[in-house]
Amino acid sequence: MPKIELHVHLEGAIGPATLLQLARRRRIALPADTEAGLREWYKFEDFEHFVDIYVTCSECLRDPEDFQLALREFAREQARQNIRYSEVHFTIATHVRQGANGGEVGDAIAESLVDIERELGVRVRLIPDIVRNLEPEWADVTLEWALEHRDRGVVALGMAGIESWPANPFREHFAVAKAEGLHHVAHAGEQRGPGSIREVLEIADPERLGHGIRVVEDRELMARLAERGLPFEVCPTSNVALNNVATFAEHPIGELLDAGVRLSINSDDPAMFSTSLSLEYARVGDTLDLEAGALAGLSMAALDHAFLEREERRRLAAEFQREMVELGEEIYGGSFEVQEPQVTCPG
Ligand SMILES: [Zn+2]
Numbered sequence: 001m002p003k004i005e006l007h008v009h010l011e012g013a014i015g016p017a018t019l020l021q022l023a024r025r026r027r028i029a030l031p032a033d034t035e036a037g038l039r040e041w042y043k044f045e046d047f048e049h050f051v052d053i054y055v056t057c058s059e060c061l062r063d064p065e066d067f068q069l070a071l072r073e074f075a076r077e078q079a080r081q082n083i084r085y086s087e088v089h090f091t092i093a094t095h096v097r098q099g100a101n102g103g104e105v106g107d108a109i110a111e112s113l114v115d116i117e118r119e120l121g122v123r124v125r126l127i128p129d130i131v132r133n134l135e136p137e138w139a140d141v142t143l144e145w146a147l148e149h150r151d152r153g154v155v156a157l158g159m160a161g162i163e164s165w166p167a168n169p170f171r172e173h174f175a176v177a178k179a180e181g182l183h184h185v186a187h188a189g190e191q192r193g194p195g196s197i198r199e200v201l202e203i204a205d206p207e208r209l210g211h212g213i214r215v216v217e218d219r220e221l222m223a224r225l226a227e228r229g230l231p232f233e234v235c236p237t238s239n240v241a242l243n244n245v246a247t248f249a250e251h252p253i254g255e256l257l258d259a260g261v262r263l264s265i266n267s268d269d270p271a272m273f274s275t276s277l278s279l280e281y282a283r284v285g286d287t288l289d290l291e292a293g294a295l296a297g298l299s300m301a302a303l304d305h306a307f308l309e310r311e312e313r314r315r316l317a318a319e320f321q322r323e324m325v326e327l328g329e330e331i332y333g334g335s336f337e338v339q340e341p342q343v344t345c346p347g
Pocket of ligand 1: 009160268
């Protein structure tokens with residue numbers, strides 16, 4: 001099925017084979033020096049282990065060619081899954097902090113994105129993110145980099161990091177992004193509850209909410225955001241792996257859909273959670289017992305929430321619709337309709 005991905009981190013999408021190549025180039029020692037050994041190491045254990053892998057992947061990105069390699073491998077995987085357009089979070093500040101040259105990296109990325117689109121037929125755009133638990137001067141670096149590269153692959157400013165750290169130091173950064181006409185998104189309601197969502201809405205005024213799942217703890221807020229039509233980027237496997245939700249069956253995605261919240265399905269850090277966007281759709285479909293038409297509807301919803309120009313969105317929508325109907329007829333026979341996902345939750 002043709003798809004769109006709106007919440008995935010470049011650093012969290014680096015798989016064992018790519019990490020091995022990057023580390024050899026950077027002469028960084030890894031816990032294993034074969035792909036099979038690294039595959040074992042990647043197996044999810046707990047939050048600390050996840051952070052360990054994530055940090056190692058980040059450390060292996062410094063020279064412009066490192067980013068080009070990571071982006072190309074990322075785009076290959078997106079193309080394999082028929083993900084035609086992706087908005088990818090990445091933490092430029094961490095890399096600059098480790099000695100990367102922001103300007104050179106930006107040039108290399110811009111060049112890569114053009115090549116990727118021409119050679120693989122998928123479009124990739126970037127969301128440099130402010131990390132809440134880094135000093136605010138790194139947020140200055142991030143904002144500046146985002147503005148400098150906005151016609152060369154950057155579509156939005158993001159905010160990620162440890163949610164219990166205050167968002168307030170970044171109020172001005174989001175005000176500037178907004179004034180400059182740069183899209184802006186933020187993670188919230190993942191590690192913390194509705195209070196954190198309210199804080200981020202007030203400070204960053206995001207156009208989409210990363211995760212947002214804990215909004216179900218406040219019915220009034222959930223109804224208000226559904227009414228307003230604020231899109232949520234839901235990443236089910238990530239939530240279960242990081243223990244923000246106990247099991248897949250208990251994931252609130254059904255409740256969100258039931259309440260009329262607009263949402264897309266995403267993979268977050270696919271390499272570290274052994275997932276992919278295709279798997280996320282399959283799991284959501286199984287858990288909520290959704291028909292294929294409803295899953296197709298979720299894919300169309302993601303397209304609707306993407307920061308694409310009107311013309312491009314319209315072109316992709318027509319293409320998706322045609323491909324989905326063809327696919328549906330081929331697999332299920334008869335007429336196939338892309339539906340609005342309808343969910344009725346028990347209780
Ligand atoms: Zn994320």
